Amino acid sequence: MRRDIALRRTLGVHGVRAALVAAWLVSWEVSARHWIDPFYYSMPSKIWDRLAGWFTDGTSQGSIWEQISYTLQEAVAGFALGAAGGVVLGVLLGRGRFLSDVCAPFIKAVNAIPRIILASLFIIWFGLGMQSKIATAFVLVFFAVFFNAFQGAREVDRNLVNNARILGAGRLQVLWTIVVPSATSWILASLHSAFGFAIIGAIVGEYTGADKGLGLLINHSQGTFDAAGIYAGMIIITVLALLAEWLLTLLEGRLLRWRPAAAGHDVQI
Amino acid sequence: MTKPPPSQSPPSQPPPSEPGAGPVIELDGATKRFRSAGGVHTAVRDLHLSVGPGEFVALVGPTGCGKSTTLSLVSGLEPASEGRVLVHGREVDGIPDGVGYMFQNDAVMPWRTVLDNVAAGPRYRGASRRDARERARGWVARVGLTGFESYYPHQLSGGMRKRAALAQTLVNEPSVMLMDEPFSALDVQTRGLMQDELLRLWSGSGAAVVFVTHDLEEALVLADRVVVMTAGPATVKSVFAVPLDRPRDAEEIRLTGEFLDVYREVWDSLRDEVQITRERGAGDAA
Numbered sequence: 001m002r003r004d005i006a007l008r009r010t011l012g013v014h015g016v017r018a019a020l021v022a023a024w025l026v027s028w029e030v031s032a033r034h035w036i037d038p039f040y041y042s043m044p045s046k047i048w049d050r051l052a053g054w055f056t057d058g059t060s061q062g063s064i065w066e067q068i069s070y071t072l073q074e075a076v077a078g079f080a081l082g083a084a085g086g087v088v089l090g091v092l093l094g095r096g097r098f099l100s101d102v103c104a105p106f107i108k109a110v111n112a113i114p115r116i117i118l119a120s121l122f123i124i125w126f127g128l129g130m131q132s133k134i135a136t137a138f139v140l141v142f143f144a145v146f147f148n149a150f151q152g153a154r155e156v157d158r159n160l161v162n163n164a165r166i167l168g169a170g171r172l173q174v175l176w177t178i179v180v181p182s183a184t185s186w187i188l189a190s191l192h193s194a195f196g197f198a199i200i201g202a203i204v205g206e207y208t209g210a211d212k213g214l215g216l217l218i219n220h221s222q223g224t225f226d227a228a229g230i231y232a233g234m235i236i237i238t239v240l241a242l243l244a245e246w247l248l249t250l251l252e253g254r255l256l257r258w259r260p261a262a263a264g265h266d267v268q269i
Numbered sequence: 270m271t272k273p274p275p276s277q278s279p280p281s282q283p284p285p286s287e288p289g290a291g292p293v294i295e296l297d298g299a300t301k302r303f304r305s306a307g308g309v310h311t312a313v314r315d316l317h318l319s320v321g322p323g324e325f326v327a328l329v330g331p332t333g334c335g336k337s338t339t340l341s342l343v344s345g346l347e348p349a350s351e352g353r354v355l356v357h358g359r360e361v362d363g364i365p366d367g368v369g370y371m372f373q374n375d376a377v378m379p380w381r382t383v384l385d386n387v388a389a390g391p392r393y394r395g396a397s398r399r400d401a402r403e404r405a406r407g408w409v410a411r412v413g414l415t416g417f418e419s420y421y422p423h424q425l426s427g428g429m430r431k432r433a434a435l436a437q438t439l440v441n442e443p444s445v446m447l448m449d450e451p452f453s454a455l456d457v458q459t460r461g462l463m464q465d466e467l468l469r470l471w472s473g474s475g476a477a478v479v480f481v482t483h484d485l486e487e488a489l490v491l492a493d494r495v496v497v498m499t500a501g502p503a504t505v506k507s508v509f510a511v512p513l514d515r516p517r518d519a520e521e522i523r524l525t526g527e528f529l530d531v532y533r534e535v536w537d538s539l540r541d542e543v544q545i546t547r548e549r550g551a552g553d554a555a
Binding site for chain 1 (some may be wrong): 389
């Protein structure tokens, strides 16, 4: 009985969602055909044609897969480097009072910089290739992860640390068996938004100046007043981000198996 | 920094508690002050206390008087501001060998299974994963958690978590056990059960125990000697021997006449301190 009700509820939720999407697309399509100018606002059928064209005939910059893989490589590299750097530095500063006192004003200052502007600087430093995009993604990811790792390392239960010390743990053992695991849920929480930042970094970098990638494609679409192309690029990036989100959720589920189910089932928006 | 040398790890640990040897724990005029926002706060002052090998001593006193501070001095987690603290005849400087400490709040690692939690001590002290797990398995069984080795702490009841914490402490075979109101969060029935378990595990271990509690009944059920502490800053007010035979049954012993006699005697001493603390509390609230 209860399962029936639950099943019907899920079906209902999905049904209404599908109906909402359909209503939105249809109303867009219809109004673009009758009232608004599809040149500026485009319409679902055109976007679909553009997407299909990209995947079958390729883009103005070459194969769409090449663009996707280029952007993904930049995002993943920036993400991995930024996350690793953020975790290591965050945990170290979170535990070391002296070091964190010394670094606090610098970190605040660097964090206050509108970091996206650094993308322009990185183009000058590293050129139009991948490195400049990786650098941009790195900077965005690093700070997102760093602050969470820092906070996580700070908020470690003193009881747990004392207990480990009594049980015989040395400093490194406390760091590795107590601090890192208890900061993990903080760190993982930040990784979700961090991958989004990595993609933003890569795209903005490409947008600023590149020879390949989805950002370049979008920039090119903008240059040719091709609204459908901008939408199509947006859709591809959204799908990529959702896939990455899904992978991270899997990873989180694995690493945080020990958590009570209720806390692991936070509503994700 | 305070990690004992790996050579310490083999089974039987520091100086075995030989009868007739000197006291295991000695507090000699120990005082602890904390610097706090409102100035300097004295938690304990001029403590004199010695605990012999294999002796079970309970510290009772009004809530918040500084009983826990006493334990942190003995465990080396906090250095004394004045006076001397000796464990096994050596001045405490860092965490002394052979000390086990059970905290008031759960200190089991939520990300480790029961077995790996219990194996933590031997692992920290340099045992191989296999040896550590082997020893842990034995202690998990001894505290009655067989079958729950692969459970995570959040899947256990409060009482079972305490059992896991007890095994985690005992696996190191401490010669000094410090216990800070370990059972205060449990319901009354579970608490009685855990007291019995503790007595069972302690008997024959030869470990000296210092058990902090605000519950006089618990103190009398468990201890050989009860130390009444004054309202904070705490110092020793009076010491009572508990003339009850062992082995004791935690549930039944409370009902005997002897128990009530000691209870009355100790309570007479403790009552004033509780009264003082209450009045202070009322003053703060006003």
